[in-house]
Amino acid sequence: MATLDIAGRKVSVTNLDKVLFPETGTTKRQVIEYYVAIAPAMLPHLAGRAVTRKRWPNGVEQPSFFEKNLAASAPDWLDRRRMQHSDRVVTYPLFSTAADLAWLAQQASIEAHVPQWRFDGDSPGPATRMVFDLDPGDDVDLAQCAEVACEIRDMIAEIGFTAFPVTSGSKGIHLYVPLEKPPLEKPLTPAGASTVAKRVATLLEERDPSRVTATMAKAKRTGRVFVDWSQNNGKKTTVAPYSMRGRATPTVAAPRSWEELEAPGLTQLRFEDVLERFEEHGDLLADLDPPLPMEDRPDKLSTYRSMRSASRTPEPIPVATGPRGEDDTFVIQEHHARRLHYDFRLEHDGVLVSWAVPKNIPDDPGQNRLAVRTEDHPVEYATFEGSIPKGEYGGGEVSIWDSGSYELEKWREDEVIVVLSGEKAQGRFALVRTKGDQWLMHRMKDQGASRELPKSELPKSELPKSVAPMLATAGDIRDLPDGDWAFEGKWDGFRVVARLSYGEFALASRSGKDLTERFHGLSSLADDLAEHEAVIDGEAVVYGADGNTSFELLQGSSGKNVRFIAFDLLHLDGTSLLKKKYSDRRRLLELLTTGLDSVIVPDTLTGSAEEALAASVERGWEGVVAKRVDSIYQPGRRAHTWIKTKNWRAQEIVIGGWRRGRGRRTGGLGSLLVGVPGPGGLRYLGRVGTGFSDRDLDALAETLEPLETEDSPFVEELPAADRNDAVWVSPTLVGEVRFFEWTDSMHLRHPSWRGLREDKQPADVVLEIDPKA
Known part of the structure; x- marks a missing residue:
């Protein structure tokens, strides 16, 4: 069993290459990667809420089930609350870290569902938001849902409320309304929120009964948008914003802008699209959910404390963030952990803001050193030296390499400039964030630095024009x-x-x-x-x-x-x-x-x-x-002086043809016919029909069209089931597939498309078989 180290937590993972979405070939690994990457946006909308999981252990084409109670095998570090239901006590997980979401995905829990209230201690608290679920009936599309969403937005704006739209990742749209801001003078109970939502839905139905219904009966929904107000009931849940959906393709409950809802062409979004949007625009729901109460809100040392136990490590573990000092102390600690690195720490706002610098601080203005932002440390850590036991977080020897004072020039979320005054570390240094927790540390040039030679004065020698790699x-x-x-x-x-x-x-x-x-x-x-x-x-x-x-x-x-x-x-x-x-x-x-x-x-x-x-x-x-x-x-x-062994099977292939799709792929590309070069043409390896995204299929169809030819490029006649409706193409495109094993006839068993190999030519393709096998 492998483990992933995420935010200081070790998350056990299995079957990472298991395909959970057969239509697109999306694996459990990709689902975990998505949830970890989207955690900064998603967690505020899960914080403090009981999480019900919907699991697809064998992929979305197989049966699913809801899971409320937390199994005894769940990791100890998962936060949890016990809640009395009518017939039993249920232990719910509460999510607050990226590791929690990685655990969710490891369980093949593709969807996370939460109520509109947060816990108040061990009991449900007041509703913090109201939700409208706009569900299109038969003969109703997403554009009509968007029209109704805009009407609800305008209606509730008249009484001082703001609405945030989310395309549900299924068929419809969710509208969220924050409740812990004006115009409310006191919090609403879930029952009160449900009453308000029902009144809005009923008014919409009265205005235009031919387009909108607030009635649960499915017979009433044909040709109408059903405005479901009932999910505000304290016993009900809604799929969480940013949750993936267990549909044929990996769509997401995706926050949208009102401009998007008012424009033509609105569609549900896939997880890749949502990650790109978050990186570019941030969380569009940032103003939806209130912060946690102060007593429940983590302080700056919460992460530090969660990764250490006072009974097992000699490191200082204060119960709270200490009093603010002069913000002028720095320390560099030499840390012989699994791999030697240096920890650079600056006292700032009551803690030591910390970076791990693998190769220590740069000693030359021509160098940039990687610095990885780590958890804040207590101020008391500035004098710590000692041995952290093996098996504990950061296990190894810690000693002070240098310490002293610093003068602050700039402190922003993405840039810090300081002047260090220590015995070894002296001078002006800049730390610049590049992405996530990745920073660059740069020693800034002193005045009067030596002149750099222009390129014209540099010595010249003859480089080889090209080198084919070994x-x-x-x-x-x-x-x-x-x-x-x-x-x-x-x-x-x-x-x-x-x-x-x-x-x-x-x-x-x-x-x-x-x-x-x-x-x-x-x-x-x-x-x-x-x-x-x-x-x-x-x-x-x-x-x-x-x-x-x-x-x-x-x-x-x-x-x-x-x-x-x-x-x-x-x-x-x-x-x-x-x-x-x-x-x-x-x-x-x-x-x-x-x-x-x-x-x-x-x-x-x-x-x-x-x-x-x-x-x-x-x-x-x-x-x-x-x-x-x-x-x-x-x-x-x-x-043979270089030997490669793969942990899973993959094969480069040449495309020799394609077959037309059926079902939802009717009229387009359904599968590829692939092979490897051999005497007289391609040697047939089989048909590849899974692992494609819709974008892959469209791009491949466009690329293959000008390559179509009347004759098969394969040296043998293909089986009738494969050559029927086949469209042959000139064998010039190289791709790569993953597969389960070779059949007795040396065909690919259960191949899944990975993508085109623009870096390779057909002549480069060989059978990837261990000659000893």
Whole structure:
């Protein structure tokens, strides 16, 4: 069983590649990633509310069930409340952290439902919001629901209320109305909120009974919008804002703007769309829910305390945030945990605001160091040195590397500038947030710094125009002898070769395709290495919410969030390294990139091959690449000195045709006919009909249309069930699929589409089979 470390909590996860949405191929991993990423927006609308879960343990095409009571196996760190029902006592979970939402998704609980009240101690409190559920009857579309939503908005605005729209992710629209703001003089009970909502719905029905009904009976809903007021009842729940829905495709109860409801073309949104919107616009429901009462609201040290136990660690654990000091103390602690890093802390507003700086603070203005924002620490931590027991959070030795005072120049949510006065750390430093908890720490230049040479004065040498990357052979690494091999992670991205020359930058795919513009965000590496010429072999990747690389996210990326993982150095400042040993090339690569945030050089896996494989599985990686430590670099060759093992099966394929869809895919692309190159044409591997999003299907149909041909590109005649209605295409497009296993006839069993491989040509495609299997 693997674990994810989320906000200091270890969340056990299983079956991450299990497909929960067969129509789109969406896996449990993607559902977990969504909930973790959307947590900052979603949690305020769940806080303090009893969460009922709707679970689809075998995917949305199989039966589901509601779960109220929290199982005994639930993790101890989940907050919970016991509530008396008419026939029993139910223990409900309360969600307040991203780890809570990751646990929700791990249970295949695709939907979270909550009431309109928050707990007051252990009892239901007053309603904090009112909800209208606009449910379209037969022959009614979402646009008509939007029209009724606008009418409700205008009606309640006359009595001083504000409404917030949410497309439900199913068929209709939810309207939320905050109740703990004027014009109310006192809180409404759930019964009172239900009465108000029913009155609004009834008035709408009286105004236009041909379009609106407030009657529960389904027979009354045909051709009308049913305004369901009953979900304000204290015993009822509504699917929470930002919750995914258990529909055929992974839609979401998505907050919308009124401008969207008034414009044509309103549709339900999928989870990818919601994440993009949140990143661009923030939470559109930020003004809906009131903050928790002060006694229930976490203070700045709540997260710190939740991750530690006074009985198990010597660290200071005060019961409350301490009194505010002079806000002028800094400390840098050397922390020998699982991996050595340095903790940089600034006293600010009663706590030590903290960052983990893996390679310590920069000592040169030309360096930018990664700094990861961590939980606030108590002021007392500024003098802490000692041993945190193994197994506890941050287990390892802590010592003070430097401390002193600082002068504050700027403190904003995304930028901090300070002047440090310590024994070792002296000078002006800037911390700039780049994304989420990721920051850059920069040492600002002193006045009178030495002049940088212009590019025209830099020495020139001859770089190779292109280098075809060396390839690994598929195989089993478990029997490899200790000491002769190094083990790297196998990353889920595009193989790229970066060519750098004194600030100039070019990026090429494995097949030689120019990817410089596609991954333009990686050009910062050229700026960081502006005094060098180099050729670096690596991978363009996008990291998901779980910290792992995701090919699916890379395909949909605009390029802004793409990172460069480097794993080999082929040329440096006029010297070819192709004939050097892997171990020497790796050491030079690490030295060249030390302190740079524009490139990632992951540590090699330690221990035996078996231990390396186990570590890769635990971390959720795609697999492992074993490299002989004395191996030279062989451009363009698939050598046995590099061996790759995948933790799940994948196969690159060439598209040779497609079949027309049925059901909801009628008139469009239904499945792909795929193969691998062989003598005389394509060798048939089977039909791929799952894993496509609607966008994938539309894009593929448009791309395949000009490639249509009259003749089959496959060397054998396909089975009748596959060739009937087939449309043949010229075999020029490369894609990738995941699959369960090979059949006896060497066809793909249960393949699922992953995406096109723009970085590869048909000639690059080979069967990914361990020759020993």
